[in-house]
Amino acid sequence: xxxxTPLFSLHExxxxxxxxxxxxxxPVQYSSQIGEHxxxxxxxxxxxVSHMCVTDLKGARVRELLQLLLANDVAKLKTAGKALYSxxxxxxxxVIDDLIVYYxxxxxxxxxxxxxxxxxxLAWIGRxxxxxxxxxxxxxxxxxLAVQGPEARAKAAQLLPAAQGxxxxxxxxxxxxxxxxxxxxxxxxxxxxxxxxxLPAAAAVPAWRSLNELGVASCGLGARDTLRLEAxxxxxxxxxxxxTHPYEAALGWTVALTPPQRQFIGRESVAAIERAGSPRxxxxxxxxxxxxxxxxxxxxxxxxxxxITSGTFSPTLERSIAFARVPSEAAxxxxxxxxxxxxxxxxxxxxxxxxxxxxxx
Amino acid sequence: xxxxxADLQYTKSHxxxxxxxxxxxxxxxxxxxxxxxxxxxxxxxxxxxxxLKAGEPCAVVxxxxxxxxxxxxxxxxxxxxxxxxxxxxxxxxxxSYGAGWLMRLRPAPGALAAATLMSAADYQKVLDAEGG
Numbered sequence: 068x069x070x071x072t073p074l075f076s077l078h079e080x081x082x083x084x085x086x087x088x089x090x091x092x093x094p095v096q097y098s099s100q101i102g103e104h105x106x107x108x109x110x111x112x113x114x115x116v117s118h119m120c121v122t123d124l125k126g127a128r129v130r131e132l133l134q135l136l137l138a139n140d141v142a143k144l145k146t147a148g149k150a151l152y153s154x155x156x157x158x159x160x161x162v163i164d165d166l167i168v169y170y171x172x173x174x175x176x177x178x179x180x181x182x183x184x185x186x187x188x189l190a191w192i193g194r195x196x197x198x199x200x201x202x203x204x205x206x207x208x209x210x211x212l213a214v215q216g217p218e219a220r221a222k223a224a225q226l227l228p229a230a231q232g233x234x235x236x237x238x239x240x241x242x243x244x245x246x247x248x249x250x251x252x253x254x255x256x257x258x259x260x261x262x263x264x265x266l267p268a269a270a271a272v273p274a275w276r277s278l279n280e281l282g283v284a285s286c287g288l289g290a291r292d293t294l295r296l297e298a299x300x301x302x303x304x305x306x307x308x309x310x311t312h313p314y315e316a317a318l319g320w321t322v323a324l325t326p327p328q329r330q331f332i333g334r335e336s337v338a339a340i341e342r343a344g345s346p347r348x349x350x351x352x353x354x355x356x357x358x359x360x361x362x363x364x365x366x367x368x369x370x371x372x373x374x375i376t377s378g379t380f381s382p383t384l385e386r387s388i389a390f391a392r393v394p395s396e397a398a399x400x401x402x403x404x405x406x407x408x409x410x411x412x413x414x415x416x417x418x419x420x421x422x423x424x425x426x427x428x
Numbered sequence: 429x430x431x432x433x434a435d436l437q438y439t440k441s442h443x444x445x446x447x448x449x450x451x452x453x454x455x456x457x458x459x460x461x462x463x464x465x466x467x468x469x470x471x472x473x474x475x476x477x478x479x480l481k482a483g484e485p486c487a488v489v490x491x492x493x494x495x496x497x498x499x500x501x502x503x504x505x506x507x508x509x510x511x512x513x514x515x516x517x518x519x520x521x522x523x524s525y526g527a528g529w530l531m532r533l534r535p536a537p538g539a540l541a542a543a544t545l546m547s548a549a550d551y552q553k554v555l556d557a558e559g560g
Contacts, residue, residue: 100492101467289466293492357514359470359490380469380492387470406488406495 068092072117073210073268077275081285088288089183091118096287104293104382106284107257108423111216111223113278114286118182121209121265122189125175126201133168133176135331136195138313140323144170148244150254153321154313155188156333160340161309162316164188165301167254169243177250179211179263181303209250210271214283215261215294217423220253222281223262226274227251235262256291258298258421293379296388299351299418305362306349306376306390312337314345315392317417345395349376351417352389352401353427356410360389365404366412368397375403383420384427390417430460430555433525438551439501444525445545448532452507453540456529457489457498457520460555465491468517473509473530480504480533482543487530489520498530503539508532 069092078085083094094115096103106112124132133141139153149170155163164184169177180188189205196203214223224232231246238244243252243263250265266274279285292302301307307316314322314337322337323329352375354360360378367373373393381388389412393401402409419427436444442461446454462468470490480486480500487498487509509531513519520528535543546554 095493096466099467101469289492357470358472359495361495380490382492 070118072115073271074115074117074275077272078115083285083287086288089118089181089185091182093118094285094287096289097285100287100289100293101382103284103286103290107216107259107286107290107294108383108420109217110282110284111214111219111261112284112286112290113275114213114215114288114291115210115271115275116213116263117210117268117271119211120180120182120185120188121206121211122178122180122192123175123204123206124178124192124196124201125204126196126199127174128199129174129176129201132196132199132201134329136192137168138322138331138333138337140329141168141170141176143323144168146242147171148238148242148252150241150243150252154307154318155191156313156331156337157309158333158336160312160333160336162303162307162311162313162318163191163309165303165307165318169252183304206265208268209265210268212264212266212271212274212278213255213257213261214264214278215255215257215259216283217260219259219261219283222278222283223251223264225281226277256298256300257294258300258418259294259423293382296377296379296390297381297383297418297420301349301390302377311392312340312345314340315347315349317349317390319345347373347392348395348397349390349392350397350414351419352378352391352403352412353384353415353419354387354389354403354410354412356412358387358405358408358410360387360403360405360412366391366393367402367404367409368393370394370396370398373397373401381419384425388419430458430463431525432458432460432548432552432555434548436525436548437501437545438548438554439499439545440554441499443498443501445501445543446529447540452532452534453502453504454529454532455498455501456524458551459524461496462521462524462528465489465494465496467492468520471513471517471520471530473511473513474506476506476508478506480506482539489517489530500533501545502533502535502543504533504535506531506533
């Protein structure tokens with residue numbers, strides 16, 4: 068028996084298949100994983116992401132704390148509500164977690180971290196927060212819905228009073244704002260437009276039902292995984308963890324080495340890797356043969372062996388796609404050992420799909 | 429509740445066996461199995477002429493989530509693999525006991541009698557015990 072979100076009973080009522088995810092009982096699918104995937108690419112779907120850990124950091128020196136804890140630089144956040152994607156590194160440059168940080172005021176930032184890493188993240192943040200006089204409070208009072216797809220924002224805005232609905236629709240990409248007791252952000256993990264909405268736990272079930280009535284499909288974590296892979300987005304624990312650094316996880320773009328005087332944790336390690344060049348890289352793979360790529364399958368390249376970190380069938384491309392960690396010198400054509408057979412695959416530029424369109428040629 | 433047609437025989441690993449008029453058998457996976465797997469996206473079936481031993485992995489069914497082996501319920505020689513499934517693997521989801529058949533084979537002499545197959549009633553008990 069795992070932890071349950073405020074929507075658990077509704078998921079059961081809707082006939083979801085429930086699985087364990089990072090210690091939580093979560094819906095993996097309702098009726099058809101592929102159907103839910105297409106609903107998000109073509110119209111709109113809603114996901115329960117209340118298992119993710121929302122944590123508020125408050126204090127006069129909170130920016131200083133985050134400039135120490137995060138590899139990306141929160142000084143880039145200049146307007147209230149703006150979000151930033153970052154890794155949190157250990158001293159060796161290994162990825163403790165990847166997260167979203169929202170700048171809400173000079174003394175208040177909000178983090179959204181992964182469910183599976185919650186305990187170690189809170190311990191790590193708490194250990195450093197103390198000396199900065201920053202308070203760390205997990206918002207267990209909030210549920211979180213991700214409403215995603217080309218029609219998602221227009222549908223979700225209808226749940227709000229008119230003026231607030233208009234304000235939500237006016238949000239720029241990667242910006243959130245408080246609208247009454249909801250926090251609405253134009254963010255997501257699917258490669259589609261949409262909102263992530265943090266709202267009081269008691270409001271979650273009525274909001275979900277209203278979205279269903281507006282034609283927004285209930286979607287499980289299965290579709291969430293195929294959508295994020297098509298969108299070229301990493302999953303912590305699959306594609307990176309504490310044994311990998313950002314430059315071998317296709318996350319070098321999130322490491323802010325300027326300004327040079329900012330001493331974030333892990334800086335010396337990752338700066339050395341950046342100077343020398345990482346011997347391994349994370350790439351996107353498209354399977355040329357028939358079959359399905361899966362995590363941990365061996366990748367054979369002319370420059371040496373690698374491994375699939377995430378693999379699946381892409382419902383949009385109707386072919387198998389994957390991320391793989393391979394030697395940095397690997398050329399485009401590779402082979403993958405799929406259940407004892409060597410299949411042909413090709414390194415392509417991520418993402419595979421964005422805003423409903425295939426980007427693979 | 430999953431359908432368990434009374435005229436078929438079953439294995440514990442959720443294959444079904446239909447005896448055809450010419451003495452060959454048709455083999456597929458049960459409604460319960462396709463439902464547990466979810467949307468199928470890739471099916472690999474054996475080619476005609478391949479000789480199988482009972483219990484040997486002989487086909488692969490992959491859903492978005494995972495790959496699963498299908499085991500030969502009976503020893504014999506494959507007379508046909510269902511080539512339509514290469515292009516339309518979802519047929520196994522929509523019609524697991526009909527158009528979603530995986531292979532046909534000619535049982536080796538005495539193999540059908542020697543095979544450990546269950547009646548529909550016994551297979552239903554297996555499903556009940558699994559909570560399905």
